[in-house]
Amino acid sequence: MTIQWFPGHMAKARREVQEKLKLVDIIFELIDARLPLSSRNPMIDEVINQKPRLLILNKADMADESETRKWVQYFADQGATAVAINSLEGKGLQKVTKAAQEILAEKWERMKSRGMKPRAIRAMIVGIPNVGKSTLINRLAKKNIAKTGNTPGVTKSQQWIKVGKEIELLDTPGILWPKFEDQEVGLKLAITGAIKDAIMNMEDLAVYGLNFLSIHYPERMEERYGITFVHENLVETFDHIGKLRRVLGPGGEIDYDKVSEMIVRDIRDLNLGRISFDIVDEELEKEALAKK
Numbered sequence: 001m002t003i004q005w006f007p008g009h010m011a012k013a014r015r016e017v018q019e020k021l022k023l024v025d026i027i028f029e030l031i032d033a034r035l036p037l038s039s040r041n042p043m044i045d046e047v048i049n050q051k052p053r054l055l056i057l058n059k060a061d062m063a064d065e066s067e068t069r070k071w072v073q074y075f076a077d078q079g080a081t082a083v084a085i086n087s088l089e090g091k092g093l094q095k096v097t098k099a100a101q102e103i104l105a106e107k108w109e110r111m112k113s114r115g116m117k118p119r120a121i122r123a124m125i126v127g128i129p130n131v132g133k134s135t136l137i138n139r140l141a142k143k144n145i146a147k148t149g150n151t152p153g154v155t156k157s158q159q160w161i162k163v164g165k166e167i168e169l170l171d172t173p174g175i176l177w178p179k180f181e182d183q184e185v186g187l188k189l190a191i192t193g194a195i196k197d198a199i200m201n202m203e204d205l206a207v208y209g210l211n212f213l214s215i216h217y218p219e220r221m222e223e224r225y226g227i228t229f230v231h232e233n234l235v236e237t238f239d240h241i242g243k244l245r246r247v248l249g250p251g252g253e254i255d256y257d258k259v260s261e262m263i264v265r266d267i268r269d270l271n272l273g274r275i276s277f278d279i280v281d282e283e284l285e286k287e288a289l290a291k292k
C-alpha cells in the first residue's frame with residue numbers, strides 16, 4: 001500500500017493515535033528488526049507522550065541475528081524494553097506478553113494495593129506502513145480479524161482482541177509516517193521494501209546495496225557476485241555481475257536495469273543471507289561523535 005504523507009495526513013494520523021492512547025495501558029511500537037532506528041516514526045516520542053511502550057522488532061527472521069541481539073541490548077541500555085519476533089510464523093510472541101507484564105508490573109501492583117481488580121493489559125500497535133502491524137494482529141488474534149493491507153483512516157468502531165487472558169489489543173493499529181528527511185534512511189527503507197519502488201531509482205538502490213554489502217558483508221558479496229568491492233567505475237561492476245549472473249538483453253549485451261533489479265531482489269529475497277541495514281556500532285559511533 002502506498003500512502004502519500006501530506007502534512008494533513010500526518011496531522012490526522014497523529015490525532016488518531018493520540019485519541020486511542022487514552023484507551024490503552026501500553027503502546028506496542030512495531031519496528032523492522034533490520035532497521036531498528038530507520039523504521040521508527042520520527043515523532044513517536046512526542047506522539048505517545050510518556051505512555052509505557054514496548055519496542056517490538058518484527059521480521060527478525062530477515063535480520064542479522066547478531067545485530068538484532070545488539071539492538072535489544074542497545075535499547076536496554078537506554079532503559080527501553082525491546083523484543084525480537086517473527087509475526088509471519090508467530091515466533092517469539094510469548095515474549096510480547098511477558099515483556100508487557102514486566103513493564104506494567106509496578107502499576108498493576110499499585111492498582112492491586114488500592115483494591116482494584118486485576119484486569120487484562122490494554123495495548124495498541126503503532127508503526128510505519130508495511131512493518132507488519134496487521135500480520136502481528138492476526139497472529140495474536142489467531143484468526144483473521146484485521147485484514148492485511150487495510151486502508152488507514154477508514155472509520156470503524158474499536159474492537160478488542162483477546163490475546164490469552166493477559167492482553168486485550170485494539171484491532172486497528174496506529175499508522176504513522178516514516179522518516180523522510182534523511183536520504184540514507186530513505187534508501188534503507190526502500191531496499192528492505194518498506195517504501196514503494198516507484199518513487200526510488202532501482203539503480204541508486206542497487207548501488208547503495210552493493211556499497212553496503214562491501215562494507216558490512218563482503219564475504220557474502222564475494223560468494224554471490226565474485227567481488228568484494230564496488231569499482232569506482234560503476235559500469236565495470238555492473239558488467240561483471242551481469243556477465244556472472246547472465247543478466248543479458250536480446251543481443252547478449254548487459255541489461256543494466258535488469259542487473260539493478262536483480263541485485264535489489266537478491267537482497268530482499270535473502271539470497272545474500274539475513275542483513276541488517278542499521279548497524280549498532282555505527283549508531284554508537286555517531287552518538288559518541290555528537291557528544292564531543
Ligand SMILES: Nc1nc2c(ncn2[C@@H]2O[C@H](COP(=O)(O)OP(=O)(O)OP(=O)(O)O)[C@@H](O)[C@H]2O)c(=O)[nH]1
Pocket residue numbers: 001058059060061062085086087088089127128129130131132133134135136148149150175
Ligand atoms: N519475513 C517476514 N515478513 C513479515 C513479517 N511480518 C510481516 N511480514 C510481511 O510484511 C508485509 C507487510 O505486512 P502487513 O502486516 O501488511 O504490514 P502493515 O504494517 O499492516 O502494513 P500497512 O497496512 O501498510 O500499514 C507482508 O508481506 C507480510 O507478510 C515477519 O515477521 N517476517
